[in-house]
Amino acid sequence: MELDPLILSRIQFAFVVCFHAIFPVFTIGLASYIALLNGLFFANGNPAWERLASFWTKVFAVVFGMGVVSGIVMSFQFGTNWSNFSQASANFLGPVLSYEVVTAFFLEAGFLGVLLFGRDKVPQGVHLFAALMVAVGTFISSFWILAANSWMQTPAGVELIDGSFHVTSWYEALFNPSFGYRFVHMGMASFLAGGFVVAGVSAWFLLRGRDVPANKKALSMCLWLLLVLAPAQAVVGDFHGLNTLEHQPTKVAAMEGNWETQSHAPLLLFAIPDKGAQENLVEIGIPSLASLILTHHADGVVPGLKEVPVDEQPVVALVFWSFRVMVALGFAMIAVAVTGLVLRRGGRVYSHERYLKVLVGMSVTPFIAVLAGWIVTESGRSPWLVYGMMTQAEGLTPSLTGGMALFTLIGYIAVYAVVFWAGIYYLLRVIRHGMLPEEQEAPADDIERAKRPFSAAHIPFDDDDAHPVRS
Amino acid sequence: MQTFDLSLIWAGIIGFGVIMYVLMDGFDLGLGILFPFAPDEDSRDVMMNSVAPIWDGNETWLVLGGAGLLGAFPLVYSVFLPALYIGVFLMLAGLIFRGVAFEFRFKSKRNRHWWNRAFCWGSAVATFAQGAVVGTYIQGFETEGFVYVGGALDWLTPFTVLTGLGMMAGYSLLGATWLILKSEGHVQDWAYRIAPRLLAAVLVVFAIISVWTPFIDGGVRERWFGEVSLIWLLPILAMACAYGIHRWVKLRREGMPFVATLSMFVFTYLGLIASKWPVIVPPDHTIWDAASAPESQLFLLLGVLFVIPIVLTYTAWSYWVFRGKVRAGEGYH
Numbered sequence: 001m002e003l004d005p006l007i008l009s010r011i012q013f014a015f016v017v018c019f020h021a022i023f024p025v026f027t028i029g030l031a032s033y034i035a036l037l038n039g040l041f042f043a044n045g046n047p048a049w050e051r052l053a054s055f056w057t058k059v060f061a062v063v064f065g066m067g068v069v070s071g072i073v074m075s076f077q078f079g080t081n082w083s084n085f086s087q088a089s090a091n092f093l094g095p096v097l098s099y100e101v102v103t104a105f106f107l108e109a110g111f112l113g114v115l116l117f118g119r120d121k122v123p124q125g126v127h128l129f130a131a132l133m134v135a136v137g138t139f140i141s142s143f144w145i146l147a148a149n150s151w152m153q154t155p156a157g158v159e160l161i162d163g164s165f166h167v168t169s170w171y172e173a174l175f176n177p178s179f180g181y182r183f184v185h186m187g188m189a190s191f192l193a194g195g196f197v198v199a200g201v202s203a204w205f206l207l208r209g210r211d212v213p214a215n216k217k218a219l220s221m222c223l224w225l226l227l228v229l230a231p232a233q234a235v236v237g238d239f240h241g242l243n244t245l246e247h248q249p250t251k252v253a254a255m256e257g258n259w260e261t262q263s264h265a266p267l268l269l270f271a272i273p274d275k276g277a278q279e280n281l282v283e284i285g286i287p288s289l290a291s292l293i294l295t296h297h298a299d300g301v302v303p304g305l306k307e308v309p310v311d312e313q314p315v316v317a318l319v320f321w322s323f324r325v326m327v328a329l330g331f332a333m334i335a336v337a338v339t340g341l342v343l344r345r346g347g348r349v350y351s352h353e354r355y356l357k358v359l360v361g362m363s364v365t366p367f368i369a370v371l372a373g374w375i376v377t378e379s380g381r382s383p384w385l386v387y388g389m390m391t392q393a394e395g396l397t398p399s400l401t402g403g404m405a406l407f408t409l410i411g412y413i414a415v416y417a418v419v420f421w422a423g424i425y426y427l428l429r430v431i432r433h434g435m436l437p438e439e440q441e442a443p444a445d446d447i448e449r450a451k452r453p454f455s456a457a458h459i460p461f462d463d464d465d466a467h468p469v470r471s
Numbered sequence: 472m473q474t475f476d477l478s479l480i481w482a483g484i485i486g487f488g489v490i491m492y493v494l495m496d497g498f499d500l501g502l503g504i505l506f507p508f509a510p511d512e513d514s515r516d517v518m519m520n521s522v523a524p525i526w527d528g529n530e531t532w533l534v535l536g537g538a539g540l541l542g543a544f545p546l547v548y549s550v551f552l553p554a555l556y557i558g559v560f561l562m563l564a565g566l567i568f569r570g571v572a573f574e575f576r577f578k579s580k581r582n583r584h585w586w587n588r589a590f591c592w593g594s595a596v597a598t599f600a601q602g603a604v605v606g607t608y609i610q611g612f613e614t615e616g617f618v619y620v621g622g623a624l625d626w627l628t629p630f631t632v633l634t635g636l637g638m639m640a641g642y643s644l645l646g647a648t649w650l651i652l653k654s655e656g657h658v659q660d661w662a663y664r665i666a667p668r669l670l671a672a673v674l675v676v677f678a679i680i681s682v683w684t685p686f687i688d689g690g691v692r693e694r695w696f697g698e699v700s701l702i703w704l705l706p707i708l709a710m711a712c713a714y715g716i717h718r719w720v721k722l723r724r725e726g727m728p729f730v731a732t733l734s735m736f737v738f739t740y741l742g743l744i745a746s747k748w749p750v751i752v753p754p755d756h757t758i759w760d761a762a763s764a765p766e767s768q769l770f771l772l773l774g775v776l777f778v779i780p781i782v783l784t785y786t787a788w789s790y791w792v793f794r795g796k797v798r799a800g801e802g803y804h
Contacts, residue, residue: 069570073563075537079552080559086552087617090545091764095771098538102778105531110781166764397553397619404623408560415564419571426575461579 003402009081012409023067029194031135038131048214055435058457066423085395100144107137150179181240193366200363203356223340230333249303251380254319265290265302273316314382322375329369477768481543492532499526501646503594514658521653521797542771546761553619562600569593602638606631611753637676644669648729691746702745709738
């Protein structure tokens with residue numbers, strides 16, 4: 001069988017970006033949470049906030065470091081596997097992606113060091129300011145990345161001259177039609193991820209009776225946040241979907257598993273889409289509901305996949321099922337948040353064993369939902385790389401062979417497997433290690449310590465120290 | 472709008488970024504290559520401690536250079552990366568492994584030998600790949616219009632293997648002279664012992680490359696042998712630096728061998744630029760062919776001019792904070 005460099009490059013990009021995305025999604029939400037904790041401590045001086053802040057800052061440091069390591073590969077992939085696309089879109093994408101790098105460096109040079117290492121060295125107000133700037137900085141970073149991605153989904157502000165995109169309006173290109181929806185949807189997803197992880201970890205500590213007062217505070221905060229965010233995210237997601245319907249109807253048709261353009265389109269709960277036969281083999285749905293959701297009228301017309309030729313349709317089953325995974329997890333998050341509200345009566349929420357265990361389990365769901373959502377939006381636009389203007393096949397590196405693509409795909413999987421095993425393993429150790437005891441001062445030897453993310457955590461990597469607590 | 476040449480400014484910025492990267496990541500990659508030859512585990516601690524606080528700042532320049540290339544000279548980005556596809560993968564994999572080794576080696580005891588290996592092999596592979604990139608740049612690329620059309624392993628030739636090995640020798644020399652500066656006692660003795668051997672290796676490889684290159688590229692031959700010009704000063708200065716290294720190592724001076732090695736790299740680099748200028752994607756494409764649209768170059772220039780002074784200040788500050796000798800069993804744990 002001939003190896004197809006296009007498919008392999010798509011798999012490789014998807015693999016690398018999925019692995020990478022987990023970390024920034026987490027850091028964006030966590031950075032804001034840390035800034036909030038520092039702000040609370042600044043406002044009322046309760047040491048519980050400070051202990052929570054310094055614990056989560058350690059976790060943040062490790063996750064941020066892993067995000068940086070996994071991101072390096074991303075910045076080279078555009079050139080190695082998608083050189084025609086890089087060459088054609090460099091006038092827009094080059095500056096935008098570079099600005100993301102510039103933002104990240106500015107952050108790291110300016111404020112991250114102060115946040116991670118400056119707690120006892122700078123005035124409390126300066127430390128809080130650094131925490132706020134790191135939180136703002138993560139949003140500026142995601143602004144550039146999401147502007148670039150949204151431009152590929154709904155290109156604007158450019159004209160195509162001799163096979164290259166030339167920017168006619170930076171404003172229109174950056175704030176293209178889908179950008180605002182994607183930015184808000186993603187920002188809230190990051191907050192949900194941060195919220196569910198903090199809630200899950202707090203629940204884990206509560207189950208073991210460790211640092212109960214501080215973890216109660218943390219859990220309570222998170223549950224209020226989730227109670228607002230989880231339902232709001234469903235509303236934002238709906239608006240995002242309507243925006244997609246306007247600009248990328250084929251993607252929505254794939255999300256709904258809808259082949260024929262029709263009114264009274266059903267909302268399918270289960271289906272096995274068959275692209276070859278151009279129909280669903282099995283389907284179970286609620287009549288007219290898709291029309292109602294997408295057009296707000298039961299008899300509204302919903303576009304079908306057959307509006308475009310077969311070779312302009314995405315992998316329907318992948319889009320269809322990823323969308324359902326995302327939505328189902330979204331509803332599960334709402335249910336958990338609402339249950340938390342109910343259990344608050346009498347304070348049962350802090351001691352209800354089964355609920356706390358559910359919270360521990362829920363901490364991975366936002367990440368799965370985010371990845372599923374990105375699969376919907378990325379694979380749902382295929383075969384387009386720049387929607388309506390450049391296909392994935394046109395963007396591929398011409399000299400790339402299937403063998404080369406397979407070699408690096410396997411290579412990246414191997415590298416990431418080792419690196420992320422080590423990273424996640426270490427992250428879990430940092431979390432299990434927990435907060436500093438109340439009476440203990442922070443170690444004073446920080447002056448000699450490297451000012452880099454990982455060195456903010458001093459927990460040993462393996463167990464063989466006589467005192468495995470801290471070095 | 473065309474009162475100043477943005478492509479020229481950008482060539483300056485990228486050129487500066489590349490040499491900053493080579494000088495700064497060069498010595499910590501070199502320490503990785505020398506790692507298995509160190510006299511004992513304590514010296515390895517010293518070696519790693521001497522660069523642990525600063526190595527990631529050094530790699531800043533690589534990422535900035537990569538992103539800047541896409542923004543300012545997309546042709547370089549979209550020809551070099553496909554042409555060096557396998558090499559780039561090896562370099563990234565190497566850099567990732569050694570980066571992780573930095574973080575975890577000090578945090579583990581039982582698994583330390585694995586992180587030692589990751590550090591050494593990651594450094595060696597990344598260095599070899601970078602040397603091969605230089606060799607490939609000298610060799611040139613098979614392009615049709617603005618697209619690379621050569622094969623997957625065109626970059627791997629006897630010539631690029633030689634430049635790869637040369638880079639390993641060069642970075643090792645940087646690492647050894649850095650270690651002379653930063654260490655004392657038996658670690659420093661060891662560094663003094665190996666520096667002359669590494670210098671000899673560098674000189675042999677560079678001599679072969681210098682003789683070989685004019686045969687590969689007629690343009691280079693023309694530039695150097697067409698008429699005698701000021702560019703001959705560059706190799707002369709590089710040789711003077713080599714003599715300086717030899718002399719100052721013998722005199723057991725602590726700072727000068729490192730400074731002389733850095734200078735030797737700078738003059739060699741300038742010599743390479745002088746050979747090719749203004750071609751940036753050999754054999755045919757100049758910096759102006761490779762440039763992105765002027766408005767894109769300008770848009771990005773604003774941000775980069777803002778951030779480069781900050782990065783430089785931060786870098787200088789990190790080196791200042793961690794100045795002085797590194798001793799075994801102290802500092803970064």
